[in-house]
Amino acid sequence: MSSNTVLEVENLSVDITVPAGTLHAVTDLSLTVDKGETLCIVGESGCGKSITSLAIMNLLPGKATKTANKLSLEGTDLLSISEKEFANLRGDRIGMIFQDPMTSLNPVFRIGDQLEEVYIEHGKGGRKEARERAEFLLEKVGIVAPRERLSQYPHQLSGGLRQRMMIAMTLMCDPTLIIADEPTTALDVTMQAQTLNLLRSLQKEFNAGLILITHDLGVVARMADRVMVMYAGRAVETGTAVEVFDQPNHPYTQGLINCIPVPGRNEPGSKLGSIRGIVPALVGDLDGCMFRNRCDFVSDDCRGGDIELKEISPGRAYRCLLNPEESARNLTAESAA
């Protein structure tokens, strides 16, 4: 672990008890986030990306149990602290930004009160300092006339403005780690680019680690330093953004990238690539490759045993039996087809 590491997660698993048995929502997931670095977790609904973030923040629903070999935030062992201590961490050293700013802001309190509460609650200072900090941050997130905005209620703000308020609120206590779950999905395209720009520049300025959870490959490509692709509760591919987008090794990653229309790559009106089949149920004992029923390159070896996350260079890994040359060949064959 370098001194720059903010978050370290080793072998995280989350199981949820359901009537049919045990649902393995997240299986054996490891990740690290450095200061000032952006890790994007990408995947489709049900792949476990949001559950992962909830597990890190200790906000899992009651029926879920988490196990991990290591879960540490800048040296603090998150596995051994009490829920009360955890509650103190959230909003202080871990900041959170959720998808829908309307539901994450309390509609009956003024914006200013909500921002200041975070600061005072965590014992950073009194009301006066809190107000100064709030005004300073509102200016940082590009809000003109911050004083007036602070005395408004959430419903008086537009969606983009509300999301900026959320970013400001997250920064009130100068967090070392920010977890943003689909922060721009509810916003218009023009707002999306602006909000992401803002998030990125502030994250660098405050030197915080950022975990960005999204299903939008465009957002991932433009925001991520490193990418983790999840499928069926497992990490199936990791690497820097350039590595993953230029040379995806896992057939699922390749399929995902082929699914979206890209101007210049896909002729207008032509057929888009697609992934057949549906996501497997994650209940009961799971064996073999989770993607095998949808994979074009499936072989008998994929049906059983433990398929490991193969590391091909530091930080670059994928969970597939194909070797890199084979998967590269598949990729060129596919784009030629």
Added chain:
Amino acid sequence: MNQIMGQFGHTGGEEVPALECRKVGRTYMIKRGMFAEKQPLKAVQGINLKVNRGEVLAIVGESGCGKTTLAKMLLGLLEPSEGEILLDGMPISSVSILDIAKKVQPVFQDPYSSLNPRKTIEAIISLPLKVHKIGTKEGRHARVVEYMRLVGLPKRLIHSYPNQLSGGQRQRVAIARALIMEPKIVVCDEPTSALDVSVQAHILNLLQDLREELNLTYAFISHDLAVVEHLADWVAVMYLGRLIEYGRATDIFANPKHPYTRALLDSVLTPDARLGLPEITLGRGLPNPLSPPSGCYFHPRCPKATDECSQEAPVLLETEDRLVECHLYK
């Protein structure tokens, strides 16, 4: 205006367009506060559009720009307060709502809320036939089976309920329900934005296939400009209820003229990891439609605004390949 529209692109001006809007507008009367006077809110104003059979018209713009109001008018669910909408040359106002439904059908965004959870798939897909009293029970069943095959739904799902289906399957049900009346026009309001990436590709491919097979006309509302570029023949860009740019998709994507269209296109995040985030200088959100800005509605956010823009409203101009409402192109 009709003449203007005929001059670019729409070859064979003789052909009666499948769908035409003539200066369509819709004004809501809004009350702000209990004792306040009602104020007019122009949700949509002065829209002129023409789409031929088998073509795809995409309507793009930010939320609140009037896309959905326009879609509701196309479906006959909302009456225009100005202008008229023509289906195959027939004014929509002269046709009963049931007859409109035979020609225009919707596919909505969220297949989780647009299907009745208490009905079986068969009942959902055959409902339009029932409402229009078409066919016998057996005949309707055969039609449902045929359309399920057409949209790629396995036959065994016919007695299932929506909650037993995946999101993609539900959207296929919604498409089958829309198509069973053999409409000429399908209004798709964000049909894939609630779906996963891999499912979205399936549905977009299906929509393309169906268009070719059934010669359908789509009015496609979307905020995903990469999807629009992939699918659309024509693009209408709306801002605060006004049509600000309209032309062939290839022309608009290759060379957007209105500064707002340019900003929209610049905001698209293509999955290229070598590029950073685009700098968008649009600032501020959409202005209040109850008191729109003077002059050009876009001038407070426009990087190229001049004094003229704040004083005088631009008119919709025709250039050789498109319509654009901006002082820059006078």
